[in-house]
Amino acid sequence: ALGTVEGRRVLLGNAKFLAGENVATADLDAMADELRRDGATAIYAAIDGRIAGVIAIADPVKATTAEALAGLKEERIRVVMLTGDNRTTAEAVARQLGIDEVEADVLPDRKAAVVERHKAAGQVVAMAGDGVNDAPALASADVGIAMGTGTDVAIESAGITLLKGDLTGIVRARRLSRAVMGNIRQNLFFAFAYNAAGIPIAAGVLYPSFGLLLSPIIAAAAMSLSSVSVIGNALRLRTVRL
Template sequence: SVAAYFVPAVLVISIITAVVWFIFGPEPAFSFALVNAVAVLIIACPCALGLATPMAIMVGTGKGANVGVLVKDAAALESMEKITTLIVDKTGTLTVGKPQLASVQSLGTSTEDEILSLAAALEKISEHPLAEAVVKGALEKKLTIAQVSDFESVTGMGVRGKVNGKDVAVGNRKLLEKFNIDPGQLPTLAAELQKTGHGVMLVAVDGIAAGIVAVRDPIKESAKEALKYFRDHNIDVVMVTGDNRITADAVAKELGITEVEADVLPQRKNEIVRKYQALGKIVAMAGDGINDAPALAQASVGIAMGTGTDVAMESASVTLVKGDLLGIVRAHRLSQLTMKNIRQNLFFAFVYNGLGVPVAAGVLYPYFGILLSPMIASLAMSLSSVSVIVNSLRLSRAKI
């Protein structure tokens, strides 16, 4: 866009230079007019301007790859510097993404091992993020995981099916209420665990509340350090999770996050991104799952965790190899340094042309008798390009 105005302006200056020298210049006027017009064109050759941005982008993306930040879309480097809001998915971004079985509690006649075994049978078929933790916990206790029949998955609520002839339901309170099962004391027990950041599944057997299974996804060690960086740079962090409000608030409180979107169904993440964009925010979205893909594509900068799904990485403009929040910090620093480098390059190019073009046009000749030879102009033009390249290469040594 700069060259679109710069090139015509230089052509006009060159023509004016030729005309002025031809009319008012000493003899041979035509020779002076031709030489000075050519000198203007040579010294103003926009090589430095043309190199200012692509050189910085090339070096910046290379530096990013070295520190685990893979930039697919160069425009993301520009947008990343300007973000005002960062939306992060809790599981796999703020937390390790590998929940672990924490506890099992029984209310009725079923033992804790029986409840865990029945829950694991259903969760083995389920696609819920916490399912693997339940199955793994049952296997570690060497429990038998039976076959399931009449399996049914209810989006946003849980699963149900028949296990060893028993009608078993595993999920949240909404699931039990959907099938007219009195949850009894289960919600109270669940609320206590949720206050400490546990994910809790209610278990009902043959229409009777039987117990709860609690799992916990450990918070990544790097999360608190990264969140402090964003607060220091006035970037609002919004945590988005499918967990209930109590669990989400517990995790957010531990991390110092004030904005939380809880009980979020997969299709709502895209709506949340649009909501903040409608408020005038420049939004970056970080996620790792298939259901994050639309939101990653909608955000000004989509950031996928390298440990996530291929669909998420394909939808994002930036991929983090290590998949933690410090990677987002590095991406933001990289954007800042790259854009600063581009501005420096453009400054060098404009200052060079601002000083060189008048000299080439001969403004110093009436006072000092100085004219700029086209050969000297070509050397100066080359040096300006070299200065931009050298300045861009400094990015490769920057600490991110």
């Protein structure tokens, strides 16, 4: 960013931006690197074409984030940190959270390209983000996960929204989805089993050999029991520990 304050030209940005404005940052590069190693983003400030200082900006890591990432690893989910921050800053945060793979210095318009690259490699990709620049990647991913505390465009682009912006919600959502899909398969088995057993008997398959027929009363009871079994099994989802 650049502007004029009390008649003086002020620049704020990274080293590349200031270099494009013919401002040398070498005098403060060591300080900036030290700030990045602590997990902060270093922003240079220049006044009237001369470097004036470095501003450190850091987003605090939520207390539950490490727990969420550990839970994802237990589920055998490959975690990749995708950020536009400087690599030194990104790697410092990644070490703090136990993330092994980092893609840093990614421009906003390239995040979707990274998602597409992983999809092209045959991977099922879930993308979590909260900013305007995350929206294309959220839309491109197989599963887009937006933070309820983020921007509207990110929420609109995602398939799932975590209302509290807590990453542990991703772990719970995955466990719930697995439980739901398992429950659906069980219900399909119940429904097909009842019909596979009841329809042939009702058609008289056993009558020539055993003289057995399925009376309308028993058939109605069996159909009701089928529905009760499916509903009762579905209600077990209330007891799933997430």
